[in-house]
Amino acid sequence: MIYLLHGSDYESSYARLTQIILKFPKHIKIRLNLKTPDEKIYEALYGQNLTGDLELIILEDLLKKENNILKILSRQTPAKEVIFWEKQEISPRLIAKLPKIINVEHFKKSAPIYAFLDSLVPKSSKAQILVRIQQSPILWYLENRILLLILAKTGFDSKQSGQVAGKEIQNWQWQKIKDQSEKFDLVRLLAFYQGSLKVDYMIKTGKTRLDESTLTSILLLKYL
Numbered sequence: 001m002i003y004l005l006h007g008s009d010y011e012s013s014y015a016r017l018t019q020i021i022l023k024f025p026k027h028i029k030i031r032l033n034l035k036t037p038d039e040k041i042y043e044a045l046y047g048q049n050l051t052g053d054l055e056l057i058i059l060e061d062l063l064k065k066e067n068n069i070l071k072i073l074s075r076q077t078p079a080k081e082v083i084f085w086e087k088q089e090i091s092p093r094l095i096a097k098l099p100k101i102i103n104v105e106h107f108k109k110s111a112p113i114y115a116f117l118d119s120l121v122p123k124s125s126k127a128q129i130l131v132r133i134q135q136s137p138i139l140w141y142l143e144n145r146i147l148l149l150i151l152a153k154t155g156f157d158s159k160q161s162g163q164v165a166g167k168e169i170q171n172w173q174w175q176k177i178k179d180q181s182e183k184f185d186l187v188r189l190l191a192f193y194q195g196s197l198k199v200d201y202m203i204k205t206g207k208t209r210l211d212e213s214t215l216t217s218i219l220l221l222k223y224l
Contacts, residue, residue, distance in 0.1 A: 002078065004098065006063075006086035007107035016105060016172040017058075017085050024081060027056040034061055038068050045078040056081045063090055070097055077101060105172060113138060117145045118176060121183040124224050139200055139216050146193045152181040153189060192223040 003020060005013045021029065030044050044057050057078070062069050063086055077099050084102075095104060144165060151161040158174035169177075181189070199215045202208045208215065 002082045002084075002099070002102045004084040004086070004090070004095070004102050004104045005107065006084075006088065006090040006104075008089055008109045009107040010087055012172060012176075013085065013087070013105075013107040016107070016175075017083060019172070019175060020083060021056065021058075024054070024056045027054040027081060029056050029058060031058045031060065032062065033059075034064060036062075038065075038072065041069070042072050045072065045080065045082065046076070054081075056083070058083045058085060060085050061087060063094060066094060073099060105170060107172070113141050117141060118180065120145070120220070120224060121180065122188065122224055139196065139203070139212055142216060142219075143193070143196045143200065146189060146196060148177050149181040149184060150186070150189050150193060152178045153184065153186050188223060192219075195219050195223060 005016055007013055028049075032041055032044055041059070041062070044055075049055055057080055059069075059082065063084060089106070148161055148165060148169075151164060152174070156164070158169045158171060161174065161177075162169040184192075196219060199219055203212055203215065210218075
């Protein structure tokens with residue numbers, strides 16, 4: 001398997017890099033970067049390990065040497081486990097030149113609403129910063145996140161959950177959801193979701209004079 005992790009969200013891409021590395025505990029980890037000579041890169045990708053040890057090749061920011069790495073990869077597809085880890089966004093033009101079998105994962109900087117949703121765990125003090133997030137459909141985002149947490153808690157995978165949510169969920173995103181769901185018990189999540197639906201109903205039917213931000217703050221303080 002060959003991975004390309006890239007994008008402006010450095011923290012998420014690094015977390016994903018760590019997650020992939022942990023999948024290969026028996027592999028020798030070989031890290032190469034911009035300072036590595038092309039000959040050594042080629043040897044790492046295509047050379048045979050004389051001891052028979054399995055190898056995981058981690059190439060950090062090497063796509064900056066665009067012409068060199070494309071020339072190397074054009075010879076043949078590496079038969080080893082390889083991770084390209086780029087701390088910046090790679091252009092679609094360059095991605096199109098890479099071998100088609102590469103699994104590309106793009107990590108964008110989260111909007112404030114997503115950073116906020118990621119921070120929600122029981123007893124979280126960050127619920128109190130909700131009033132600073134001026135994004136009108138925040139309740140919809142909250143309902144959607146709670147639903148995903150429930151699905152993760154009950155054993156759904158990313159593909160099944162994506163079908164329920166009506167959008168594709170990448171593996172690294174689903175891993176974050178699963179980790180977050182572990183901090184909740186299912187009873188709390190179900191009550192949280194029921195509460196969010198009730199608040200949504202009250203707002204849409206005009207059964208409350210309170211605004212969405214106030215009601216959502218109350219909801220968070222009750223269930224976190």
